[in-house]
Amino acid sequence: MKGVMIQGTASDVGKSLIVTALCRMFANEGTKVAPFKSQNMSNNSYVTIMGEEIGRAQGIQAEAAKTDATVWMNPILLKPRSDQQSEVVLLGKAVQTLSGRGYRDSFYEKGVNVIHSALEHLNNEFDVVVIEGAGSPVEVNLKDRELVNMKVAELADVPVVLVADIDRGGIFASMIGTLELLTTEERKRVQGLIINKFRGDLSLFEDGIQWLEEKTGIPVLGVLPYIEQHGIDGEDSLSLQNQIHNQVKGEIDIVVIYLPFISNYSDIEPFSFESDVSVRWVKHPSEFGKPDAVIIPGTKSTINDLQHLQDVQLDLLIKEFVTDGGSIVGLCGGYQMLGVEIFDEAGSDTGKVSSHIDGLKIIPAKTTFQPLKETVQVKGAYHPQTNLIKRRLIEGYEIHLGRTVHTGQSRPFLLLEGEKEEGYYSNEGKIIGTYLHHLFHNDEWRNEWLNGIRSRKGVERKEVVYANDLKEDRYDQLATQSKEHLNWELLKQIIEQWGAATNEIR
Known part of the structure; x- marks a missing residue:
């Protein structure tokens, strides 16, 4: 060779x-x-x-x-x-x-x-x-x-x-x-x-x-x-500590909840290209502050990481933040945490069959873990119910063992290829849950989401930053x-x- x-x-x-x-x-x-x-x-x-x-x-x-x-x-x-x-x-x-x-x-x-x-x-x-x-x-x-x-x-x-x-x-x-x-x-x-x-x-x-x-x-x-x-993304635990650092540089304050078994933290990477966005990784309630938005990222063990949030009482601050009208996005495991209940019937999340935990109860949904993982690249657009620009292409990928079912009124976020409804969207986009990794790598979507925050905050809206070109x-x-x-x-x-x-x- x-x-x-x-x-x-x-x-x-x-x-x-x-x-x-x-x-x-x-x-x-x-x-x-x-x-x-x-x-x-x-x-x-x-x-x-x-x-x-x-x-x-x-x-x-x-x-x-x-x-x-x-x-x-x-x-x-x-x-x-x-x-x-x-x-x-x-x-x-x-x-x-x-x-x-x-x-x-x-x-x-x-x-x-x-x-x-x-x-x-x-x-x-x-x-x-x-x-x-x-x-x-x-x-x-x-x-x-x-x-x-x-x-x-x-x-x-x-x-x-x-x-x-x-x-x-x-x-x-x-x-x-x-x-x-x-x-x-x-x-x-x-x-x-x-x-x-x-x-x-x-x-x-x-x-x-x-x-x-x-x-x-x-x-x-x-x-x-x-x-x-x-x-450039790293991969091991030492690289992770270098990649996950606070980017305090702008008026828009985004808190990302740090999870012990965090996965696919590259979902947050595109915010580094936004000149008015600060990203703070929060491990403890004392660090939470008054953010403009909260993101709960993916995890390799949703139940263990949700238990951790409950142990340090970050769950209480997150729920209070949403009750007061804050913007939150749950990605994959974070989406599962936003629901009412999580069941690990197969033991595929924790290794313990029939494990169960109450979720944050922000989204009316239940998640059940399956034995087999789903990994797939996906394409779609905003679901018509969101009243967003329907023809805008959204791309990303899914890696998850959980199956999430809405228990209340269905409010899907995306309509994927094959007419598959995906995710949850409510309160004019202030509450979003999705299995789609790399959601924020979609430059137009990221700009639209940030401009909503900018408008509510009373600061200048920005043009699209094409992070993929950068x-x-x-x-x-x-x-x-x-x-x-x-x-x-x-x-x-x-x-x-x-x-x-x-x-x-x-």
């Missing part, structure tokens, strides 16, 4: 961002390139055009590569449901829930086989594959059965570039320590080093670059700058900025020379 694998000295050193940049750099040169990550652990997922679920990072990287995302780019996705268990999504479909021990003991051989098949597909369809590792390649307690780092580099037979984060400190120890803990054969595969998240005067680090190259015999391919709020600009800016600080020609040479020696998947 012709490609390269980006591994890191630790989690959150910037592997996902670098892979995204490399994909756009190759694509801009006309190379047919694909991203790949063998196994992801993330609740921030992406639905392909075939209705299959993969890690969000690989979906983003596929966009940067100017190609459609497929399950072959992320054959294994682990979605944490608790501190001990994760749902296993294999080739886009949920297959079972396992503990960490159960997954390690029972899944390894199946994992190797599916990774091998995925690499073969990509090798046949693309000129270059940019592979992302996970965590560190030298977790000695896990290394004998790992499916994410050197085992994958061996299966694909590609060179490795090792990345370290200088912003967190200890870069020389982390680089040298990682290389020392690799086997001789693994170390031979490392053909380049990248220093990431550099701040300040690069001339002060020139001696450090020279020392690393002399000590390791491996070229430093680049020292990449720290990029503030780059807007996102494409971000990919190009990331590629340009990375290329300026990277020995791009040497990296391509390493890939070409290694790839010339073999064009097979082991």
